Amino acid sequence: MKEGFRQAMAWLHTWVGLIFGWLLFAIFLTGTLAYFKDEITHWMQPEVQAHPLDEARSLAVAQAYLQQHAPDAARWFITLPNSRDPGLSVMWQDKLDPGKRGNFVQKVVDPVSGEAVLARDSKGGEFFYRFHFQLQMPHPWGRWLSTLAAMVMFVALITGIITHKKIFKDFFTFRPRKGQRSWLDGHNAVGVLVLPFHLMITYSSLVIFMSMVMPAPIMASYGADTRAFFSEMFPATDNAPALGQPAPLQSLVPMYTQARAQWAGGQVGRLAVNNPGDVNASVNIFRAGSDRVAQDFGSMVSFNGATGELLRVGGGQSLPALIGGTFYGLHMGHFATPVLRWLYFICGLAGTAMIGTGLVMWLGKRQLKHARTGVMPYELRLVETLNIASMSGLLIAIGAFFWANRLLPASFAERSDWEVQAFFIAWGLSLLHAALRRGRRGWIEQLSCAALLLGAVPLLNAITTEQHLGVSLARGDWAMAGFDLTCLGSGVFLAWAAWKMRCRMAPQPTAERALGLNLTREAR
Amino acid sequence: MKSKTTLPVSYRLAVTSRALAAVFGGYLIASLAAVCMALWLPTSRADAVVTGMMSSFVFYLLAVLWCFACRTAWRAWFGVMLPTAAFATLAGVGLWMART
Amino acid sequence: MLLALLLCYAGFTALCLSTDRHHGELLRSKPSPQRRLGWRASGWLLLLGSIWPAVAVAGWSQGLVEWCAVLMLSALLLVLLLPYLPRLALSLAGAGLLASPVAAFVTL
Numbered sequence: 268m269k270e271g272f273r274q275a276m277a278w279l280h281t282w283v284g285l286i287f288g289w290l291l292f293a294i295f296l297t298g299t300l301a302y303f304k305d306e307i308t309h310w311m312q313p314e315v316q317a318h319p320l321d322e323a324r325s326l327a328v329a330q331a332y333l334q335q336h337a338p339d340a341a342r343w344f345i346t347l348p349n350s351r352d353p354g355l356s357v358m359w360q361d362k363l364d365p366g367k368r369g370n371f372v373q374k375v376v377d378p379v380s381g382e383a384v385l386a387r388d389s390k391g392g393e394f395f396y397r398f399h400f401q402l403q404m405p406h407p408w409g410r411w412l413s414t415l416a417a418m419v420m421f422v423a424l425i426t427g428i429i430t431h432k433k434i435f436k437d438f439f440t441f442r443p444r445k446g447q448r449s450w451l452d453g454h455n456a457v458g459v460l461v462l463p464f465h466l467m468i469t470y471s472s473l474v475i476f477m478s479m480v481m482p483a484p485i486m487a488s489y490g491a492d493t494r495a496f497f498s499e500m501f502p503a504t505d506n507a508p509a510l511g512q513p514a515p516l517q518s519l520v521p522m523y524t525q526a527r528a529q530w531a532g533g534q535v536g537r538l539a540v541n542n543p544g545d546v547n548a549s550v551n552i553f554r555a556g557s558d559r560v561a562q563d564f565g566s567m568v569s570f571n572g573a574t575g576e577l578l579r580v581g582g583g584q585s586l587p588a589l590i591g592g593t594f595y596g597l598h599m600g601h602f603a604t605p606v607l608r609w610l611y612f613i614c615g616l617a618g619t620a621m622i623g624t625g626l627v628m629w630l631g632k633r634q635l636k637h638a639r640t641g642v643m644p645y646e647l648r649l650v651e652t653l654n655i656a657s658m659s660g661l662l663i664a665i666g667a668f669f670w671a672n673r674l675l676p677a678s679f680a681e682r683s684d685w686e687v688q689a690f691f692i693a694w695g696l697s698l699l700h701a702a703l704r705r706g707r708r709g710w711i712e713q714l715s716c717a718a719l720l721l722g723a724v725p726l727l728n729a730i731t732t733e734q735h736l737g738v739s740l741a742r743g744d745w746a747m748a749g750f751d752l753t754c755l756g757s758g759v760f761l762a763w764a765a766w767k768m769r770c771r772m773a774p775q776p777t778a779e780r781a782l783g784l785n786l787t788r789e790a791r
Numbered sequence: 792m793k794s795k796t797t798l799p800v801s802y803r804l805a806v807t808s809r810a811l812a813a814v815f816g817g818y819l820i821a822s823l824a825a826v827c828m829a830l831w832l833p834t835s836r837a838d839a840v841v842t843g844m845m846s847s848f849v850f851y852l853l854a855v856l857w858c859f860a861c862r863t864a865w866r867a868w869f870g871v872m873l874p875t876a877a878f879a880t881l882a883g884v885g886l887w888m889a890r891t
Numbered sequence: 892m893l894l895a896l897l898l899c900y901a902g903f904t905a906l907c908l909s910t911d912r913h914h915g916e917l918l919r920s921k922p923s924p925q926r927r928l929g930w931r932a933s934g935w936l937l938l939l940g941s942i943w944p945a946v947a948v949a950g951w952s953q954g955l956v957e958w959c960a961v962l963m964l965s966a967l968l969l970v971l972l973l974p975y976l977p978r979l980a981l982s983l984a985g986a987g988l989l990a991s992p993v994a995a996f997v998t999l
Binding site: 271272275276278279418421422425426470473474477478481483484485487488489496499500585586587588590591594 | 821822823825826828829830834835836837838839840841842843844845847848851852855856859860862882885886
C-alpha cells in the first residue's frame with residue numbers, strides 16, 4: 268500500500284509538474300528578477316539622478332507638483348525616494364462617477380527642481396514584478412491563473428517531498444557527469460536544500476491573493492457587507508467621503524514628522540491623500556515595508572487634510588493578521604538588506620532551476636525510448652519545443668527587453684509599450700524557432716543568442732549612455748554596475764551551457780546510434 | 792509509460808474523474824472548511840475569516856492528494872463528498888446560529 | 892550574517908561527514924559508530940548554535956529570516972563543491988571554524 272501511495276504521488280508530481288512547469292518557470296524567473304526591480308528600473312531610466320535623501324524637501328516638492336498638476340484628483344499618492352529607488356514618485360487617480368475606477372497617472376519628479384523628470388518612459392523592473400502575478404492578462408484573469416499555478420506548485424512540492432524516498436540519505440548527494448542521474452541529483456539538490464524558501468514563497472503567494480480566490484468565508488461571515496471586512500483588515504481603504512466643500516490642503520511635512528514620531532523614528536513608505544482640496548480630505552501616512560519583516564496593513568497614521576488634525580494611529584496586529592502580514596512580508600522581501608536581497612535572488616534562481624531541471628528530465632527520460640529510431644512522437648516534440656521556448660526563449664525575451672530599452676529613442680512616445688512588445692515578439696519568435704529547429708540545435712542556438720544578448724549588455728550600455736561600468740563603479744552606483752555585471756555573468760553562464768550542449772551533441776549522423784547506446788547506459 | 796499501445800479509455804476516464812474531483816471537490820472542501828472556521832472560531836470576525844482563508848489551502852492540498860492516492864476514482868469522489876457534507880452541515884448550523 | 896554562515900557551513904560539513912558514503916569519499920575510511928555520533932552531534936550543535944549570532948545582531952524576526960537564508964545557501968554551497976573540489980569543501984569548513992572567533996569579535 269505504501270508503494271502504491273508513493274507511486275501515485277510520483278505520477279501526480281510528474282504530470283502537474285509538466286503541465287504547469289512552463290508557466291511556473293516564467294513566474295519564478297520574472298519574480299526573482301522583481302527582487303531587484305528598483306535596480307532594474309534605475310538601469311532602464313539612467314536619466315533619473317540620485318540626490319542625497321531629504322525627505323521633507325521631497326515631500327514639499329511632491330505636494331507642490333500635485334497641487335499644480337492634479338488639484339481635482341480623487342486621490343494622490345506620493346512615494347518618497349529611498350536608498351534603492353532614487354525617484355520621487357507621484358501618482359494620482361482622476362475623479363470619476365462613483366462606482367467607476369478612475370485612471371491612474373504616474374510621474375517621476377525631481378526632488379530638487381520640482382519638475383517632472385525627463386527620463387525615457389519605461390516600465391523598468393515593474394514590468395517583471397507585474398508580469399509574475401498578472402501574466403500580461405486583463406484584470407483579474409492573470410491573478411487567477413498565477414494563483415492557480417501557485418496551488419499546483421504547492422501540490423508539486425509536497426508530492427515531490429513524498430516521492431523523494433531517500434530525502435535524508437541523499438541530502439548531500441550530487442553526482443555530476445552521469446547523464447540523467449545528474450539531472451535528478453541537481454533537481455533534488457536545488458529542491459531539498461532550498462525547500463524552506465520554496466514552501467514559503469509558494470504558500471505566501473496563495474495567502475496574498477486569498478481574498479480573491481477564497482472569498483467564501485468573507486461572504487459567510489459578513490454577508491452583503493464585505494466592505495466591512497476590508498475596512499477592518501486594510502484600514503487604509505476606510506476613508507471619509509468627500510463633502511464637496513473646498514478647503515485648502517495643509518502642508519504634509521508636519522504630518523510626516525508627527526507620523527514618524529508615532530513610530531519612534533520609523534521610516535515613511537508612502538502617503539495617500541484622499542479628496543485633496545475638500546473639507547474632508549484625509550491623509551494616510553504608511554510605514555515603510557522595510558521597517559519590519561511582517562507587513563502591517565494597519566500601521567498607518569491618518570490626518571484630516573484640511574485641518575492637519577491627527578485622526579487615528581493604526582494599532583497593533585492580532586495574531587492572524589500578524590501571520591498573514593508575515594507571509595506577505597516574507598514574500599515581498601521589502602525588509603531585506605542588500606546581502607539578504609541577493610540571497611533571496613539566489614533562492615529564487617534555485618527555484619527556477621528546480622522547475623527547469625524537472626522539465627528537462629521529464630523529456631529526457633521519455634526521449635531515451637526513441638533515441639535508437641531518432642523519431643519522436645508528436646507529444647514529445649511538443650514538450651521539447653515548449654521546453655526550449657519557455658526557458659531559453661524567455662531569457663532571449665528578457666535580453667530583448669533590455670536591448671529595446673537602450674535602442675528605442677528616448678523621445679519616442681510609446682516606447683514603454685514597445686519595450687514590452689519587444690519582449691513578447693522575441694518570445695514568440697523563439698517559440699517559432701524552437702518548433703523549426705528542434706532538439707539540441709534549438710537549445711544551442713537559443714542559449715547562444717541569449718548569451719549574446721545578455722552578455723553584451725554592458726557594451727550596449729557603454730555605447731548608448733554615459734553610465735558604463737567604468738563610470739558607475741567609480742561613482743559607487745552599485746545598482747547600475749551590478750546590473751551590468753549580472754547580465755555579463757548570466758551571458759557567460761549561458762555561453763558555457765551552450766558550449767556544453769555542443770560538446771555532447773553527436774558530430775555526425777552515424778554516431779547517433781552510439782549516442783543512443785550511451786544514453787541507455789547513462790540511464791542506469 | 793509511453794508504449795506502442797495507447798492507454799485504455801477507461802483509464803483516461805478514471806484520471807479525468809479524479810482530476811475533476813481534485814480540482815472542484817478540493818475547492819469545495821477548502822471553501823467550506825474556511826467558512827466553518829470563519830463562523831466557529833472564537834476570535835473576532837475578521838481574525839476568524841483570515842484564519843479560515845489562510846488554512847483553506849492545506850485542506851485543498853489534502854483533498855488533491857487523496858483524490859490521486861485512493862484506489863479508485865469512485866473512492867476519490869466519495870472521499871471528497873463526505874467531508875464536504877460534514878463541513879456544509881457545520882457551516883449551515885453556524886449560519887443559522889448567527890442569524891438567531 | 893558572516894559568523895552564522897561560517898557556523899552553518901561547518902555544521903553541514905560535519906553532518907555530511909557523519910554519513911557512510913561521504914565520509915568514505917572525503918576521508919577514505921568508514922566511520923566507527925562513535926565517530927558517526929560525534930560528527931552528527933557537532934553538526935547539529937553548530938547548526939543550532941548559528942542561530943545565536945544571526946538573532947543577536949538583527950533581532951528575532953529579521954535574524955531568523957537571515958539565519959534561514961544562510962542555512963539554505965551554505966548547504967547549497969557545500970553540495971555544489973563536494974563533487975568538484977572535495978578538499979576545498981573540507982578546508983573551507985575548517986578555515987571557517989578557525990575564523991569564527993575573529994568574525995564574532997568583529998560583528999558582535
